Amino acid sequence: MNKRQAIPYALLLIAFLTWLYLKPQDELAVLAEHHPSYIAYNLDNTHYDETGKITHKTYATKAISYSDKEITIFENPKVILYITNEQDNSVTTWQVTAQNGTLSENNKLLLFGDVWVKNLSLDQLVQTMNTEKMTVLLAEKELSSQLLVHWQGPQMKQQGIGMWASLASEELIVKKQVKSVYLNENK
Incomplete structure (x- = not known):
């Protein structure tokens, strides 16, 4: 190849390198500082203990998780807790x-807005509880609320703050202002 034939290729190479150097770079989309790790719809999640027994199941119409903050926000959460009696x-x-609801530290579930607790086994003195805000410690199977709580059982209705x-x-x-009504009905 002589000089005359190489000049167009050299010019084309120089033009291409100049274009690469001067070409505007596409900017990547900037995410919000605390963007969610995932968003799930119709969540269905099962949790097990070390021995393989189910400890609880979590359902929600929508869940937004922020792993950097270790927080998950739920819409319409439903949690099924399984408590095994070691004796029988x-x-x-x-x-x-x-x-x-808001789950933090993978254990502390803060629920608000028409909170209901129901005994599905029907084997406890308390069958239902209702309040506006409640904290559930999932691993410990503990519930707490600072607000007015109503609860019912066989032949009783009670409330307290x-x-x-x-x-x-x-x-x-129950901390204070307990009111009880006992029903003398056969159920």
């Missing part, structure tokens, strides 16, 4: 529902 190996099942309950040890402590 029976399982009591509780359902906790609310309009909204401020409550702590352990589903595992079947304890319930």
